[in-house]
Amino acid sequence: LNSFLCRMKQFVSIFLLTVLLCGCGVPENAEKPKEIKAIENDYAKGFRIQELESGGFEIEFLNLESENLDVLSTVVIGELVDSKQSDITHFPKPVNEIACLSTTHIAMLDQIGAIGTLKATAFAEYVRNTHAVELIEAGKIVSLSGSEEIEFELLLDLKPQLFLVY
Secondary structure (H helix, E strand, C coil): HHHHHHHHHHHHHHHHHHHHHHHHHCCCCCCCCCEEEEEEECCCCCCCEEEEECCCCEEEECCCCCCCCCCEEEEEECCCCCCCCCCCEECCCCCCCCEECCCHHHHHHCCCCCHEEEECCCCCHHHHHHHHHHHHCCCCEEEEEECCCCCCHHHHHHHEEEEEEE
């Protein structure tokens, strides 16, 4: 069970980091938000997301098996401001090109306004998200699968900054 939880934590961490890296860039001359704002999760309950004053995000990954939802790890995307924790994972730059294996990732990218960063998906013929379908039809998102197998050569040619797996 510990091995499964560890792998699940890694998967969720990588996926959320990817998704949030897409939209955390703030131009230097942009006005910074004045308050910290919690972002509601529609798709999962194993994490909390807060938009920071600096314009970045803080993600806390939670232990759903604990009564108090203990924090397993914390990730900051964007500017790291006055952190009291020493075990924070920090990503200073946004990701602008993503490929994914699961169509579930598409809905999550769309939810945070990062669907434009998606460059490729497996099983594009099964995508039902209207924004993604428009991008697929326009050739801005390519299909990584012609059947049951992934076209890894195409994936390597696209050179995504991040590849989301199950």
